[in-house]
Amino acid sequence: MPIRLYNSLTGKKEEFVPKDPANVTMYACGPTVYAMSHIGHARSAVSFDVISRYLRYSGFRLTYARNYTDVDDKIINRANEEDVSCDELAERYIKAFDEDMASLGVLLPDARPRATQTIGRIIALTSALIEKGFAYASGADVFYSVRKKKDYGKLSGKNIDELEAGARVDVNEAKADPLDFALWKGSKPGEPAWNSPWGMGRPGWHIECSAMCMDRLGETIDIHGGGRDLIFPHHENEIAQSEAYTGKTPFARYWLHNGFVNIAKEKMSKSLGNILNIRDALTGHTPEAIRLFLLSSHYRSPIDYTQESLKDAENAVDRLYKTIERVDRECPEANGKEHRDEQWFAPIIEAMDDDFNTAMVIGLLFKEVSLANRLLDEGGRDNAQELSRILSLIKEASGFLGVFDKAPEDYYKLRRAVIGLKISPDEIERLISERNEARKTKDFKRADEIRRGLLEQGVVLEDAPDGTKWSA
Ligand SMILES: [Zn+2]
Incomplete structure (x- = not known):
């Protein structure tokens, strides 16, 4: 085409x-x-x-x-x-x-x-x-x-x-x-x-x-x-x-x-005093959220910048990385496998070939994100093939969209650097104790949940012989 x-x-x-x-x-x-x-x-x-x-x-x-x-x-x-x-x-x-x-x-x-x-x-x-x-x-x-x-x-x-x-x-x-x-x-x-x-x-x-x-x-x-x-x-x-x-x-x-x-x-005009500098937009938002916001409309259409639209973009980026990370955790065999057949990428190509319709591509990607979460709810390991297709799809599209191209850990770190730490050190310590308890009782699922939850907020745990240390 x-x-x-x-x-x-x-x-x-x-x-x-x-x-x-x-x-x-x-x-x-x-x-x-x-x-x-x-x-x-x-x-x-x-x-x-x-x-x-x-x-x-x-x-x-x-x-x-x-x-x-x-x-x-x-x-x-x-x-x-x-x-x-x-x-x-x-x-x-x-x-x-x-x-x-x-x-x-x-x-x-x-x-x-x-x-x-x-x-x-x-x-x-x-x-x-x-x-x-x-x-x-x-x-x-x-x-x-x-x-x-x-x-x-x-x-x-x-x-x-x-x-x-x-x-x-x-x-x-x-x-x-x-x-x-x-x-x-x-x-x-x-x-x-x-x-x-x-x-x-x-x-x-x-x-x-x-x-x-x-x-x-x-x-x-x-x-x-x-x-x-x-x-x-x-x-x-x-x-x-x-x-x-x-x-x-x-x-x-x-x-x-x-x-x-x-x-x-x-x-946007000088007389209205509403000119939004890129630097100001980048204060409190990840660059990826701004980029996703810009690409979520067709390049020729006007777009409306509001705090809510930026928040929506921020949440969407979060959701995507959380899904990738969830696949890694619940179905590790889906990762690293390249999934290719004739038609796997056709709808994305079709949208891009049609006057670079990034809005459509992003819509398609988020449908796949919803599907991935559904498949994981049903039991990820039974759906490894389909999940690997979804991961490959995101990876392939990220090359020309210039978003979703990071490892989830790197994204979380970046987000924390921009948005700041939204969790108090006391709360982190409390969660570390809860995780230690969970590990003692061999509730590894809960222990891992806590570790991942903290990571999503940009807090990295490191288990050492003298106890667990955290950094953010
Ligand atoms: Zn010119």
Whole structure:
């Protein structure tokens, strides 16, 4: 079965046919590095992380690039406010973003270009667009002439005349048309600037992504991704200038856009003051719960972040690890056995092949978790074959979902480190005494239950000749 994906460019679900299956290319717009990243950035990065993992899982050789926009008005303003250099500010937030992504289990893309390291290419593209008649210099600025390309608006479905009617009278008299956008901006004193044929200046945002994308992946790429908010004008402009430059259509064969994260049904915005940083979300929640929460909806749908939804995700992750651990305990022969036949994994593949439907996959996995618990209730050892199938299923899917990939013990330790110890030392000591009693009376089931119960709370027991010690 081929992978089918929803292409924003055509508005249809299409079969994924890469230009060259041996060299699939994907680019996703990364963050503008002037502040801590929020949960919306996490959603985009996690979505394209899973897509890249799954394409590889399906056998494609993929090169995936995600950029950092490290020169921008917002960076300049923030650097001035803090009285630090733009480089220093950008470097700080690139580091923070990378740390946040690592926490969330987002694998490093193959290429992580920065705008400031692609200036030569940006100037070359801008010069070529002027030569081809698609752009014009005006003083120290260069603008792209939107009306020069007839299919402008094809991604967003916007019509040039309607845009024109809605355009505010532009105060920038350097532009020939209010719709035109800047490819290059002459710099004001104190701003980061590079030498160019138009004087000292810096690139506009849209041309940066065209240049970084072509620089790393070539003139025509397979998949271009980003958040839904980037469709217009960023991606529309990327298409216009890239296709005008190369003369090749389409610039990207498939455009994939992830949906927004709303906070308690409100759009995240500065004015509402409800922007949720990844770091804040990670306080009191395991990264795995956040990742599961993000993957529990289809990547294109909007999702609503609430404390309850996070709690639900946290409980679901707990439930899954508890089940794996229960299988280990009650039916150890189920573990380590690879279970493969033609159909065992088909429903999961079918869901992922259908526009990367992780929501469906997670639903299927939790059905299996319920089944595993039922089989264990009925007597695990009689169901070893079926239980081994379920364990294999979880393990296989965890490779591209990037969740449920730990040993239960490691998960419990991590959870304790994040959530803290929810049990008092007195209670731990009491349980240790109860366990000692149970062992004396050869009630090993109860003794083991206590040990496992404590482990689930992140408390590790160690039996030594001079008694049982605990650590957390
Ligand atoms: Zn971009």
